[in-house]
Amino acid sequence: MLTIKFIRENQDLLVERLQVRNLKADETKEMLTNLIALDDERRDNQTQNDQILSENNKAAKLIGQLYKEGKRDEAEQLKAQVAERKEKTNVLQERQHVVQQEMENLLLNLPNIPHPSVPAGNTDEDNELYKPCATPLPVLAEGAVPHWDLVQKYNLIDFELGVKITGAGFPLFRGKGARLERALINMFLDEAADAGFEEIVPPLMVNEASARGTGQLPDKEGQMYYMEKDDLYLIPTAEVPITNIYRDVILDEKDFPIKLTGYTPCFRREAGAHGKDVRGLNRVHQFDKVEIVQIEHPDKSYDTLMEMLAHVEGLLQKLELPYRILRLCGGDLGFTSALTFDFEVYSAAQKRWLEVSSVSNFETFQANRLKLRFRGENKKMQLAHTLNGSALALARIVAALLENNQTEEGIKIPEALQKYTGFAIIK
Protein backbone atom coordinates (compact mmCIF):
# COMPACT_ATOMS: atom_id res chain seq x y z
CA MET A 1 0.00 0.00 0.00
CA LEU A 2 1.31 3.41 -0.92
CA THR A 3 1.12 6.21 1.62
CA ILE A 4 -1.29 9.05 1.01
CA LYS A 5 1.58 11.47 1.58
CA PHE A 6 3.58 9.90 -1.23
CA ILE A 7 0.57 9.90 -3.52
CA ARG A 8 -0.14 13.57 -2.91
CA GLU A 9 3.41 14.47 -3.74
CA ASN A 10 3.87 12.21 -6.77
CA GLN A 11 0.65 12.21 -8.73
CA ASP A 12 2.19 12.68 -12.16
CA LEU A 13 4.80 10.03 -11.54
CA LEU A 14 2.11 7.57 -10.46
CA VAL A 15 -0.08 8.20 -13.48
CA GLU A 16 2.89 7.73 -15.76
CA ARG A 17 4.48 4.70 -14.11
CA LEU A 18 1.24 2.80 -13.60
CA GLN A 19 0.75 2.81 -17.35
CA VAL A 20 3.47 0.18 -17.36
CA ARG A 21 0.95 -1.97 -15.52
CA ASN A 22 -1.59 -1.18 -18.22
CA LEU A 23 -3.59 1.20 -16.08
CA LYS A 24 -5.08 3.94 -18.22
CA ALA A 25 -3.71 7.40 -17.47
CA ASP A 26 -7.05 9.16 -17.27
CA GLU A 27 -8.53 6.47 -15.01
CA THR A 28 -5.58 6.61 -12.67
CA LYS A 29 -5.75 10.37 -12.63
CA GLU A 30 -9.42 10.30 -11.75
CA MET A 31 -8.84 7.84 -8.95
CA LEU A 32 -6.04 9.92 -7.49
CA THR A 33 -8.20 13.04 -7.65
CA ASN A 34 -10.91 11.23 -5.71
CA LEU A 35 -8.40 9.99 -3.21
CA ILE A 36 -6.94 13.42 -2.61
CA ALA A 37 -10.38 15.00 -2.30
CA LEU A 38 -11.18 12.43 0.37
CA ASP A 39 -7.93 13.17 2.14
CA ASP A 40 -8.72 16.88 2.10
CA GLU A 41 -12.03 16.12 3.71
CA ARG A 42 -10.36 13.87 6.25
CA ARG A 43 -7.98 16.63 7.26
CA ASP A 44 -10.76 19.14 7.52
CA ASN A 45 -12.84 16.80 9.65
CA GLN A 46 -9.92 16.12 11.91
CA THR A 47 -9.19 19.79 12.43
CA GLN A 48 -12.80 20.57 13.32
CA ASN A 49 -13.21 17.53 15.50
CA ASP A 50 -10.01 18.13 17.44
CA GLN A 51 -11.01 21.69 18.12
CA ILE A 52 -14.38 20.70 19.55
CA LEU A 53 -12.83 17.96 21.63
CA SER A 54 -10.34 20.45 22.96
CA GLU A 55 -13.13 22.79 24.05
CA ASN A 56 -14.97 19.94 25.71
CA ASN A 57 -11.87 18.80 27.55
CA LYS A 58 -11.43 22.25 28.96
CA ALA A 59 -15.11 22.42 29.91
CA ALA A 60 -14.97 19.06 31.66
CA LYS A 61 -12.17 20.27 33.88
CA LEU A 62 -13.99 23.45 34.64
CA ILE A 63 -17.15 21.54 35.54
CA GLY A 64 -15.22 19.51 38.07
CA GLN A 65 -13.90 22.67 39.61
CA LEU A 66 -17.31 24.34 39.70
CA TYR A 67 -18.83 21.36 41.48
CA LYS A 68 -16.12 21.56 44.11
CA GLU A 69 -16.86 25.22 44.60
CA GLY A 70 -20.56 24.42 44.84
CA LYS A 71 -21.50 26.40 41.74
CA ARG A 72 -24.00 23.91 40.48
CA ASP A 73 -25.93 26.19 38.16
CA GLU A 74 -22.86 27.27 36.22
CA ALA A 75 -21.81 23.67 35.93
CA GLU A 76 -25.18 22.62 34.56
CA GLN A 77 -25.00 25.38 31.98
CA LEU A 78 -21.60 24.19 30.82
CA LYS A 79 -22.84 20.63 30.66
CA ALA A 80 -25.54 21.64 28.22
CA GLN A 81 -22.96 23.26 25.99
CA VAL A 82 -20.78 20.18 26.09
CA ALA A 83 -23.71 17.97 25.15
CA GLU A 84 -24.47 20.19 22.19
CA ARG A 85 -20.88 20.08 20.94
CA LYS A 86 -20.72 16.38 21.49
CA GLU A 87 -23.49 15.86 18.98
CA LYS A 88 -21.42 17.72 16.44
CA THR A 89 -18.38 15.55 17.05
CA ASN A 90 -20.51 12.43 16.78
CA VAL A 91 -21.60 13.48 13.31
CA LEU A 92 -18.05 14.41 12.35
CA GLN A 93 -16.61 11.17 13.62
CA GLU A 94 -19.18 9.09 11.85
CA ARG A 95 -18.40 10.86 8.60
CA GLN A 96 -14.68 10.48 9.29
CA HIS A 97 -15.07 6.72 9.55
CA VAL A 98 -16.80 6.63 6.18
CA VAL A 99 -14.15 8.83 4.57
CA GLN A 100 -11.32 6.76 5.96
CA GLN A 101 -12.95 3.53 4.85
CA GLU A 102 -13.36 4.87 1.33
CA MET A 103 -9.75 6.00 1.27
CA GLU A 104 -8.61 2.61 2.50
CA ASN A 105 -10.57 0.88 -0.23
CA LEU A 106 -9.02 3.06 -2.91
CA LEU A 107 -5.54 2.67 -1.48
CA LEU A 108 -5.88 -1.11 -1.34
CA ASN A 109 -6.68 -1.11 -5.03
CA LEU A 110 -3.64 0.88 -5.99
CA PRO A 111 -0.72 -1.39 -6.93
CA ASN A 112 2.94 -0.70 -6.24
CA ILE A 113 4.87 1.60 -8.57
CA PRO A 114 7.00 -0.41 -10.96
CA HIS A 115 10.74 0.20 -10.83
CA PRO A 116 11.99 2.30 -13.81
CA SER A 117 13.58 -0.81 -15.31
CA VAL A 118 10.27 -2.68 -15.55
CA PRO A 119 9.31 -3.05 -19.20
CA ALA A 120 5.79 -2.37 -20.39
CA GLY A 121 3.80 -5.41 -21.45
CA ASN A 122 0.68 -7.42 -20.96
CA THR A 123 1.50 -11.07 -20.38
CA ASP A 124 4.36 -13.35 -19.53
CA GLU A 125 5.32 -13.30 -23.19
CA ASP A 126 6.37 -9.68 -22.80
CA ASN A 127 8.81 -10.40 -19.99
CA GLU A 128 12.36 -9.29 -20.65
CA LEU A 129 15.01 -11.98 -21.00
CA TYR A 130 17.37 -10.57 -18.40
CA LYS A 131 19.88 -13.38 -18.56
CA PRO A 132 19.65 -16.08 -21.19
CA CYS A 133 20.55 -19.66 -20.50
CA ALA A 134 24.36 -19.92 -20.37
CA THR A 135 24.49 -23.58 -21.34
CA PRO A 136 23.10 -25.31 -24.40
CA LEU A 137 19.66 -26.76 -23.80
CA PRO A 138 19.88 -30.45 -23.07
CA VAL A 139 18.61 -32.81 -25.72
CA LEU A 140 17.41 -36.09 -24.33
CA ALA A 141 17.80 -39.49 -25.82
CA GLU A 142 15.04 -41.12 -27.82
CA GLY A 143 12.32 -42.41 -25.52
CA ALA A 144 12.82 -39.79 -22.80
CA VAL A 145 9.62 -39.21 -20.85
CA PRO A 146 8.11 -36.47 -18.67
CA HIS A 147 8.44 -36.66 -14.91
CA TRP A 148 4.90 -37.95 -14.34
CA ASP A 149 5.96 -41.13 -16.11
CA LEU A 150 9.35 -41.26 -14.40
CA VAL A 151 7.94 -41.00 -10.89
CA GLN A 152 5.73 -43.96 -11.65
CA LYS A 153 8.53 -46.01 -13.18
CA TYR A 154 10.81 -45.50 -10.18
CA ASN A 155 8.03 -45.31 -7.58
CA LEU A 156 8.98 -41.83 -6.36
CA ILE A 157 5.68 -39.99 -6.26
CA ASP A 158 2.19 -41.44 -6.13
CA PHE A 159 -0.34 -38.95 -7.43
CA GLU A 160 -3.24 -41.40 -7.17
CA LEU A 161 -2.59 -41.99 -3.51
CA GLY A 162 -2.61 -38.26 -3.00
CA VAL A 163 -6.01 -38.15 -4.66
CA LYS A 164 -7.24 -40.99 -2.46
CA ILE A 165 -6.05 -39.41 0.75
CA THR A 166 -6.83 -35.77 -0.03
CA GLY A 167 -7.62 -34.84 -3.62
CA ALA A 168 -5.98 -33.75 -6.85
CA GLY A 169 -2.85 -31.64 -6.46
CA PHE A 170 -1.58 -33.23 -3.26
CA PRO A 171 1.29 -35.46 -4.32
CA LEU A 172 2.56 -38.23 -2.07
CA PHE A 173 6.33 -38.69 -2.13
CA ARG A 174 7.76 -42.07 -1.20
CA GLY A 175 11.02 -43.94 -1.00
CA LYS A 176 13.80 -42.25 -2.91
CA GLY A 177 11.33 -39.62 -4.05
CA ALA A 178 10.71 -38.60 -0.44
CA ARG A 179 14.41 -38.74 0.25
CA LEU A 180 15.17 -36.55 -2.75
CA GLU A 181 12.63 -34.00 -1.56
CA ARG A 182 14.17 -33.89 1.90
CA ALA A 183 17.67 -33.71 0.45
CA LEU A 184 16.79 -30.65 -1.61
CA ILE A 185 15.23 -28.91 1.40
CA ASN A 186 18.32 -29.59 3.48
CA MET A 187 20.66 -28.43 0.78
CA PHE A 188 18.76 -25.19 0.22
CA LEU A 189 18.59 -24.46 3.94
CA ASP A 190 22.30 -25.13 4.38
CA GLU A 191 23.13 -22.86 1.47
CA ALA A 192 20.95 -20.10 2.90
CA ALA A 193 22.57 -20.50 6.32
CA ASP A 194 26.00 -20.24 4.70
CA ALA A 195 24.87 -17.04 3.04
CA GLY A 196 24.00 -15.58 6.44
CA PHE A 197 20.27 -16.17 6.62
CA GLU A 198 18.81 -17.07 10.00
CA GLU A 199 16.62 -20.15 9.81
CA ILE A 200 13.02 -19.89 10.93
CA VAL A 201 10.40 -22.59 11.41
CA PRO A 202 7.24 -20.51 11.34
CA PRO A 203 3.59 -21.36 11.95
CA LEU A 204 1.87 -22.73 8.85
CA MET A 205 -1.38 -20.96 9.57
CA VAL A 206 -1.71 -17.22 9.91
CA ASN A 207 -4.35 -14.81 11.12
CA GLU A 208 -6.01 -12.12 9.07
CA ALA A 209 -3.65 -9.35 10.16
CA SER A 210 -0.64 -11.30 8.87
CA ALA A 211 -2.29 -12.16 5.57
CA ARG A 212 -3.07 -8.49 5.17
CA GLY A 213 0.41 -7.39 6.15
CA THR A 214 2.17 -8.98 3.22
CA GLY A 215 -0.63 -8.25 0.78
CA GLN A 216 -2.35 -11.63 0.36
CA LEU A 217 -5.51 -9.96 1.60
CA PRO A 218 -7.63 -8.59 0.20
CA ASP A 219 -6.47 -9.15 -3.38
CA LYS A 220 -5.51 -12.84 -3.27
CA GLU A 221 -8.07 -14.12 -0.83
CA GLY A 222 -9.27 -16.85 -3.19
CA GLN A 223 -5.77 -18.30 -3.43
CA MET A 224 -5.58 -19.24 0.23
CA TYR A 225 -7.16 -22.09 2.13
CA TYR A 226 -9.25 -20.62 4.91
CA MET A 227 -10.43 -22.24 8.10
CA GLU A 228 -13.60 -20.47 9.03
CA LYS A 229 -13.97 -22.07 12.41
CA ASP A 230 -10.71 -20.60 13.61
CA ASP A 231 -10.46 -17.64 11.24
CA LEU A 232 -7.03 -18.76 10.03
CA TYR A 233 -5.38 -19.09 6.62
CA LEU A 234 -3.00 -21.81 5.48
CA ILE A 235 0.14 -20.07 4.27
CA PRO A 236 0.64 -19.82 0.49
CA THR A 237 4.33 -19.12 1.10
CA ALA A 238 6.72 -18.73 4.05
CA GLU A 239 6.97 -15.09 3.07
CA VAL A 240 3.78 -14.44 5.00
CA PRO A 241 4.68 -15.68 8.50
CA ILE A 242 8.36 -14.75 8.20
CA THR A 243 7.87 -11.18 7.01
CA ASN A 244 5.16 -10.69 9.62
CA ILE A 245 7.72 -11.26 12.36
CA TYR A 246 8.43 -7.59 11.75
CA ARG A 247 4.87 -6.31 11.66
CA ASP A 248 4.48 -3.30 13.97
CA VAL A 249 8.20 -3.15 14.62
CA ILE A 250 10.47 -0.13 14.76
CA LEU A 251 14.01 -1.08 13.84
CA ASP A 252 17.25 0.71 14.38
CA GLU A 253 19.29 1.56 11.31
CA LYS A 254 22.07 -0.70 12.48
CA ASP A 255 19.74 -3.72 12.49
CA PHE A 256 19.94 -3.89 8.69
CA PRO A 257 20.12 -6.12 6.80
CA ILE A 258 17.77 -8.62 8.38
CA LYS A 259 18.18 -11.95 6.59
CA LEU A 260 15.76 -14.79 7.26
CA THR A 261 15.09 -18.11 5.63
CA GLY A 262 12.62 -20.87 6.21
CA TYR A 263 11.38 -24.10 4.77
CA THR A 264 7.63 -24.62 4.74
CA PRO A 265 5.04 -26.46 2.75
CA CYS A 266 3.01 -23.97 0.71
CA PHE A 267 -0.71 -24.29 0.12
CA ARG A 268 -2.45 -22.78 -2.85
CA ARG A 269 -5.96 -23.22 -4.05
CA GLU A 270 -4.90 -22.21 -7.58
CA ALA A 271 -8.29 -21.93 -9.20
CA GLY A 272 -6.48 -22.12 -12.52
CA ALA A 273 -6.97 -24.16 -15.65
CA HIS A 274 -6.43 -27.88 -16.13
CA GLY A 275 -4.53 -29.62 -18.88
CA LYS A 276 -1.02 -30.69 -19.69
CA ASP A 277 0.51 -27.45 -18.39
CA VAL A 278 -0.62 -28.41 -14.94
CA ARG A 279 0.14 -32.11 -15.07
CA GLY A 280 2.31 -33.84 -12.53
CA LEU A 281 4.29 -31.45 -10.39
CA ASN A 282 3.85 -28.43 -12.65
CA ARG A 283 1.04 -27.05 -10.54
CA VAL A 284 -0.06 -28.50 -7.23
CA HIS A 285 -2.01 -27.40 -4.18
CA GLN A 286 0.76 -28.32 -1.76
CA PHE A 287 4.45 -28.00 -2.43
CA ASP A 288 7.65 -27.47 -0.47
CA LYS A 289 9.67 -24.30 -0.68
CA VAL A 290 12.64 -22.66 0.97
CA GLU A 291 12.12 -18.93 1.09
CA ILE A 292 14.60 -16.15 1.72
CA VAL A 293 13.45 -12.83 3.15
CA GLN A 294 15.37 -9.62 3.68
CA ILE A 295 14.51 -6.36 5.35
CA GLU A 296 16.74 -3.58 4.17
CA HIS A 297 17.52 0.09 4.27
CA PRO A 298 15.87 1.81 1.28
CA ASP A 299 19.25 2.95 -0.03
CA LYS A 300 20.53 -0.61 -0.25
CA SER A 301 17.55 -2.68 -1.26
CA TYR A 302 18.41 -2.96 -4.94
CA ASP A 303 21.95 -4.12 -4.20
CA THR A 304 20.37 -6.66 -1.90
CA LEU A 305 17.99 -7.77 -4.62
CA MET A 306 21.00 -8.49 -6.83
CA GLU A 307 22.63 -10.48 -4.03
CA MET A 308 19.52 -12.57 -3.69
CA LEU A 309 19.51 -13.13 -7.43
CA ALA A 310 23.09 -14.36 -7.22
CA HIS A 311 22.21 -16.69 -4.37
CA VAL A 312 19.40 -18.35 -6.33
CA GLU A 313 21.61 -18.55 -9.37
CA GLY A 314 24.26 -20.36 -7.32
CA LEU A 315 21.74 -22.99 -6.28
CA LEU A 316 20.72 -23.71 -9.84
CA GLN A 317 24.34 -23.94 -10.91
CA LYS A 318 25.07 -26.43 -8.14
CA LEU A 319 22.12 -28.48 -9.31
CA GLU A 320 23.47 -28.25 -12.88
CA LEU A 321 20.11 -27.22 -14.22
CA PRO A 322 19.76 -25.07 -17.34
CA TYR A 323 18.15 -21.82 -16.25
CA ARG A 324 17.35 -18.35 -17.46
CA ILE A 325 16.33 -15.15 -15.68
CA LEU A 326 13.44 -12.96 -16.69
CA ARG A 327 12.59 -9.46 -15.66
CA LEU A 328 8.82 -9.36 -15.31
CA CYS A 329 6.93 -6.85 -17.41
CA GLY A 330 4.34 -4.51 -15.94
CA GLY A 331 1.45 -6.79 -16.84
CA ASP A 332 2.98 -9.83 -15.18
CA LEU A 333 4.38 -8.02 -12.15
CA GLY A 334 2.71 -8.85 -8.85
CA PHE A 335 0.43 -6.24 -7.30
CA THR A 336 2.76 -5.58 -4.36
CA SER A 337 6.10 -5.76 -6.17
CA ALA A 338 8.23 -2.96 -7.60
CA LEU A 339 10.60 -5.28 -9.44
CA THR A 340 10.56 -9.05 -9.85
CA PHE A 341 12.97 -11.47 -11.48
CA ASP A 342 11.73 -14.94 -12.29
CA PHE A 343 14.01 -17.94 -12.61
CA GLU A 344 12.99 -20.66 -15.01
CA VAL A 345 14.57 -24.05 -15.52
CA TYR A 346 14.30 -25.95 -18.73
CA SER A 347 12.40 -29.16 -18.63
CA ALA A 348 13.90 -31.18 -21.46
CA ALA A 349 11.21 -33.81 -21.59
CA GLN A 350 8.34 -31.35 -21.59
CA LYS A 351 10.36 -28.99 -23.78
CA ARG A 352 9.31 -25.97 -21.81
CA TRP A 353 10.54 -23.54 -19.18
CA LEU A 354 9.26 -23.97 -15.63
CA GLU A 355 9.21 -21.14 -13.10
CA VAL A 356 11.13 -22.18 -10.00
CA SER A 357 11.84 -18.91 -8.27
CA SER A 358 10.57 -15.39 -8.04
CA VAL A 359 12.73 -12.73 -6.42
CA SER A 360 11.16 -9.37 -5.63
CA ASN A 361 11.72 -6.00 -4.07
CA PHE A 362 8.54 -4.58 -2.57
CA GLU A 363 10.20 -1.35 -1.51
CA THR A 364 7.93 0.23 1.13
CA PHE A 365 4.70 -1.29 -0.19
CA GLN A 366 4.53 -4.16 2.29
CA ALA A 367 6.29 -2.18 5.01
CA ASN A 368 3.52 0.41 4.97
CA ARG A 369 0.90 -2.23 5.58
CA LEU A 370 3.09 -3.96 8.13
CA LYS A 371 4.02 -0.70 9.87
CA LEU A 372 7.62 -1.83 9.60
CA ARG A 373 9.75 1.22 10.20
CA PHE A 374 13.18 2.33 11.30
CA ARG A 375 14.79 5.42 12.70
CA GLY A 376 17.19 6.79 10.16
CA GLU A 377 19.67 9.62 10.36
CA ASN A 378 18.25 12.67 12.12
CA LYS A 379 16.07 10.15 14.03
CA LYS A 380 13.27 10.43 11.51
CA MET A 381 10.88 7.53 11.18
CA GLN A 382 10.94 5.87 7.78
CA LEU A 383 9.46 2.77 6.19
CA ALA A 384 11.90 -0.08 5.56
CA HIS A 385 12.14 -2.07 2.34
CA THR A 386 11.14 -5.73 2.20
CA LEU A 387 12.37 -8.32 -0.28
CA ASN A 388 11.91 -12.01 -0.75
CA GLY A 389 12.61 -14.86 -3.08
CA SER A 390 12.16 -18.56 -3.48
CA ALA A 391 15.39 -20.43 -2.98
CA LEU A 392 13.93 -22.63 -4.25
CA ALA A 393 10.44 -23.97 -4.95
CA LEU A 394 10.83 -27.72 -4.81
CA ALA A 395 8.15 -29.34 -6.87
CA ARG A 396 9.25 -28.07 -10.26
CA ILE A 397 12.93 -28.49 -9.40
CA VAL A 398 12.23 -32.15 -8.79
CA ALA A 399 10.38 -32.37 -12.10
CA ALA A 400 13.28 -30.82 -14.01
CA LEU A 401 15.92 -32.87 -12.18
CA LEU A 402 14.16 -36.12 -12.96
CA GLU A 403 13.52 -35.31 -16.58
CA ASN A 404 16.88 -33.77 -17.47
CA ASN A 405 18.95 -36.40 -15.72
CA GLN A 406 17.20 -39.51 -16.97
CA THR A 407 19.48 -42.07 -18.62
CA GLU A 408 19.18 -45.67 -19.56
CA GLU A 409 20.76 -46.72 -16.27
CA GLY A 410 18.50 -44.50 -14.20
CA ILE A 411 18.21 -40.94 -12.92
CA LYS A 412 21.50 -39.34 -12.02
CA ILE A 413 21.72 -37.11 -8.96
CA PRO A 414 23.87 -33.97 -9.33
CA GLU A 415 27.08 -34.18 -7.35
CA ALA A 416 26.33 -31.33 -4.97
CA LEU A 417 23.14 -33.06 -3.92
CA GLN A 418 24.58 -36.53 -3.35
CA LYS A 419 25.77 -35.90 0.18
CA TYR A 420 22.18 -35.05 1.03
CA THR A 421 20.47 -37.90 -0.80
CA GLY A 422 22.98 -40.54 0.11
CA PHE A 423 22.66 -42.04 -3.37
CA ALA A 424 24.02 -41.04 -6.77
CA ILE A 425 21.44 -42.63 -8.99
CA ILE A 426 17.82 -43.66 -8.85
CA LYS A 427 17.35 -47.05 -10.45
Add this chain to the structure above:
RNA sequence: GGAAGAGUGGCAGAGCUGGUUUAAUGCACCGGUCUUGAAAACCGACGUACCUUAACGGGUACCGGGGGUUCGAAUCCCUCCUCUUCCGCCA
Protein backbone atom coordinates in the same frame (compact mmCIF):
# COMPACT_ATOMS: atom_id res chain seq x y z
C1' G B 1 -13.14 -27.17 26.92
C1' G B 2 -14.03 -25.54 32.56
C1' A B 3 -12.42 -22.30 36.90
C1' A B 4 -9.58 -18.25 38.99
C1' G B 5 -6.19 -14.16 38.32
C1' A B 6 -3.75 -10.68 35.16
C1' G B 7 -2.67 -7.38 30.67
C1' U B 8 0.00 0.27 31.97
C1' G B 9 5.50 3.82 27.88
C1' G B 10 12.24 -0.06 25.69
C1' C B 11 12.06 -2.88 30.62
C1' A B 12 10.42 -2.98 35.79
C1' G B 13 6.40 -0.98 38.32
C1' A B 14 2.61 2.67 40.98
C1' G B 15 -2.22 4.47 39.96
C1' C B 16 -7.55 1.01 39.29
C1' U B 17 -13.01 3.89 46.26
C1' G B 18 -13.68 8.12 38.27
C1' G B 19 -11.65 15.06 38.34
C1' U B 20 -3.94 19.12 40.07
C1' U B 21 -2.07 12.04 36.41
C1' U B 22 -0.53 17.03 31.30
C1' A B 23 0.45 8.34 33.62
C1' A B 24 4.40 8.68 39.57
C1' U B 25 9.05 6.32 40.48
C1' G B 26 13.32 3.30 39.18
C1' C B 27 16.36 1.19 35.29
C1' A B 28 17.98 1.39 30.22
C1' C B 29 18.94 4.59 26.00
C1' C B 30 20.44 9.68 24.22
C1' G B 31 22.71 14.81 25.04
C1' G B 32 25.57 17.72 28.56
C1' U B 33 28.74 19.07 33.09
C1' C B 34 32.92 17.00 35.67
C1' U B 35 37.40 13.69 34.08
C1' U B 36 43.66 12.51 30.51
C1' G B 37 39.77 8.72 29.47
C1' A B 38 36.05 5.78 31.71
C1' A B 39 32.98 4.94 35.94
C1' A B 40 30.30 7.47 39.67
C1' A B 41 27.65 11.89 40.64
C1' C B 42 24.74 15.88 38.87
C1' C B 43 21.67 18.42 34.96
C1' G B 44 18.57 17.86 30.70
C1' A B 45 15.87 15.40 26.97
C1' C B 46 13.29 10.75 26.71
C1' G B 47 6.59 7.23 22.89
C1' U B 48 3.41 6.53 18.35
C1' A B 49 -0.17 8.38 14.87
C1' C B 50 -2.97 12.32 12.98
C1' C B 51 -4.42 17.73 12.49
C1' U B 52 -2.38 22.67 12.50
C1' U B 53 2.04 26.22 11.84
C1' A B 54 6.96 29.26 7.31
C1' A B 55 9.11 27.95 11.97
C1' C B 56 9.06 27.90 17.40
C1' G B 57 4.97 25.81 18.96
C1' G B 58 -0.27 24.37 19.67
C1' G B 59 -4.19 20.56 19.49
C1' U B 60 -6.41 15.46 19.34
C1' A B 61 -6.22 10.22 20.07
C1' C B 62 -3.81 5.97 22.25
C1' C B 63 -2.83 2.45 29.53
C1' G B 64 -4.31 -5.58 25.17
C1' G B 65 -8.55 -4.78 20.78
C1' G B 66 -13.62 -3.04 20.09
C1' G B 67 -18.05 -0.90 22.22
C1' G B 68 -20.79 1.54 26.36
C1' U B 69 -21.95 4.73 30.96
C1' U B 70 -20.45 9.98 32.35
C1' C B 71 -19.71 16.95 31.87
C1' G B 72 -15.15 13.94 32.66
C1' A B 73 -12.58 6.85 32.20
C1' A B 74 -5.98 3.75 32.87
C1' U B 75 -9.86 3.68 36.81
C1' C B 76 -16.94 1.66 36.23
C1' C B 77 -19.89 -1.80 32.65
C1' C B 78 -20.19 -5.23 28.17
C1' U B 79 -17.55 -8.10 24.60
C1' C B 80 -13.39 -10.25 22.21
C1' C B 81 -8.06 -11.49 22.36
C1' U B 82 -3.65 -12.90 24.95
C1' C B 83 -0.85 -14.57 29.20
C1' U B 84 -0.37 -17.12 34.17
C1' U B 85 -2.15 -20.93 37.64
C1' C B 86 -5.38 -25.14 38.53
C1' C B 87 -8.63 -28.99 36.25
C1' G B 88 -10.04 -31.83 31.77
C1' C B 89 -8.38 -33.78 26.96
C1' C B 90 -4.10 -35.01 24.09
C1' A B 91 1.05 -36.07 20.37
